[in-house]
Amino acid sequence: METIEKILNKLSPTDPPAAMPIWSRIARERQAAKKQQSEQEATHPQSSTIEEPQYRCSKCRDLEFVPAGDGAFTFCECRKQRMLERRIKSSHIDPAFTGATFENHKLLPHNTKMLAMARKYVAEFQTILKEPNNSLGFLAKMGESSIKEIRDPVQRAAVKAQHNSYGLGKTHLLSAVALTLLHSGVQVLLVNDADIVAELRQGQFAEDNEHFEKLIGSIERVEVLIWDDLGKAKTTEWVLNQYYRIINYRYRMGLPTCFTSNEDMDTLAEKIGDATASRLFAMCRGRLLRCEGPDYRLA
């Protein structure tokens, strides 16, 4: 699996064309094809048909540029789709959710508000973006930490069933938000709490500080950050300081920071720190939805 760091290295807001000038790429491509042809002729002198490499786009042979006459080149029609694919890959959306849409999210009594809020968020994103509270958060009505504290197992099971926050479709809906925004050209990064904590912890002990700063910087500056399962992973004081650093930066810069969590407002604040939670909740003001309902995975 690719690390977040590797993916972030590929992340760029404008997704510029390959650094190599197009004419050099074409010359290299032709050279490679010629070489392949002569190699094939050498190994199979009888063979009259040379196998064509498989291209996704036969028009541009996957170069994403086509000749426009007089030695000039223009973008191929496949380029838009390819750029979108690259943006989706860079967004780090879990492959299990790259097909998540609002349409394939069944409307159920417990998710009416969630679905409406997520849809409205993307529909009005360009306006919302200009507001200081431009984020969206789906969290539990009763946090898993609170439920775990109930000593009596019978009572704990009853409370858990009554206030379930798992399998409600939080990740599905925020992935649909991410994909819709990506389609409209917005740069999105979706991080999972467990993965990000693992990366941050490595960073703490890394000798190459520059690398780590790059990683943090990319999370801080991405146009839209979606933090899935916030408060899930076991953290340390040092990791919590990095959380604060990221959220505080995004708060000051007014950068949308959406999240999902199985904690409630109180338990999440305990998990990520009051100062971080305060900023995050402020960013989500008006769009902080406390959710509970039946687990779709068990339906």
Ligand SMILES: Nc1ncnc2c1ncn2[C@@H]1O[C@H](COP(=O)(O)OP(=O)(O)OP(=O)(O)O)[C@@H](O)[C@H]1O
């Ligand atoms: N209303 C729905 N319609 C269709 N599929 C759904 C719906 N709700 C959830 N699912 C599917 O059920 C699975 C669990 O949903 P998801 O992972 O989004 O829940 P979650 O609230 O993020 O859960 P957790 O808190 O455990 O992370 C996913 O495969 C998701 O696509």
Ligand SMILES: [Mg+2]
């Ligand atoms: Mg989830």
Ligand SMILES: [Zn+2]
């Ligand atoms: Zn093409």
